[in-house]
Amino acid sequence: MKKNMNFWLIPFAVLLSCSEKSYVNNIVVPEPPAPKEYEFSATPSWADEFDYEGLPDTDKWSYDIGGSGWGNNELQYYTEARSENVQVADGLLTITARKETYEGSGYTSTRLISKGKGDFLYGRFEVKAKVPQGRGTWPAAWMLPSDWTYGDWPASGEIDILEHVGYDQDVVHISVHTEAYNHSIGTQKTAFRKIQNATTEFHTFRVDWTPAYIRGFVDDVQLFNFPNEGTGYKVWPFDQKFHWLLNLAVGGDWGGQQGIDEEVYPVQYQVDYVRVYDLLNP
Known part of the structure; x- marks a missing residue:
């Protein structure tokens, strides 16, 4: 009787073992979908090559004006169409920050905007620039919403293509700001x-802005990636039109963290070109 019981148990155990093994081997774990890759036009749809002389092209640029600190306790007064602060010559846009008393401020500079003349939803945005040297300088090439659909900053978003602060020589930053992700609450997304030679040579800075992601590049090397999490405007307000800003700030909460070297002024922020390439497959 015992012998017969063993005879039946052995094949049953083998059968059970084979059945379990077959079941496990047939489990298929799906791969996560690959993010969609986007393409952009080969030629710019909007650009300023700065291949003219004089003040910036009024068909493309307007000015933010004033000395209110601009939300960052900056020290400059942004002037309008003042050749001492902005000039196009020799194929370059030059923004100059000067140490001078002007309208109650101790410095002057320029802040150009393309709002109403260049407003964009998605695309490749590229600037070739050389930043100034010296503590207290804070040049930027960036984008703000044209309509502020979701509310005041940071709810409607901000895209920073290039930032450089003079006390941190040659370190360049690419960032985004949203209601969920911003420096005021310690969650900013930045890289x-x-x-080499950010203040003596020109470099290219760009973002590829698509419905699925914003990616940032320096000299065509990817530095930054911000995916659309699909959770609404507090994370992703980037489904509205934005416009360019080019400016050179003095001091401020970030730019002035280690003081200002007054001996370096005047200083110049130079831009070779600004280009926008259309998104081809939205």
Whole structure:
């Protein structure tokens, strides 16, 4: 009787083992979908090559004006169409920050905007620039919403293509700001890299802005990636039109963290070109 019981148990155990093994081997774990890759036009749909002389092209640029600190306790007064602060010559846009008393401020500079003349939803945005040297300088190439659909900053978003603060020589930053992700609550999404000769040579800075992601590049090397989490405007307000800003600030909460070297002024922020390439497959 015992012998017969063993005879029946052995094949049953083998059968059970084979059945379990077959079941496990047939479990298929799906791969997560690959993010969609986007393409952009080969030629710019909007650009300023700065291949003329004089003040910036009024068909493309307007000015933010004033000395209110601009939300960052900056020290400059942004002037309008003042050749001492902005000039186009020799194929370059030059924004100059000067130490001078002007309208109650101790410095002057320029802040150009393309609002109403260049407003964009998605695309490739590229600027070739050389930043100034010296503590207290804070140049930027960036984008703000044209209509502020979701409310005041940071709810409607901000895209920073290039930022450089003079006390941190040659370190360039690419960032985004949203209601969920911003520096005021310690959640800002940013990336930075130390590059060679940011203040003596021109470099290219760009973002690829699509419905699925914003990616940032320095000299065509990817530095930054911000995916659309699909959770609404507090994370992703980037489904509305934005416009360019080019400016050179003095001091401020970030730019002035280590003081201002007054001996370096005047200083110049130079831009070779600004280009926008259309998104081809939205």
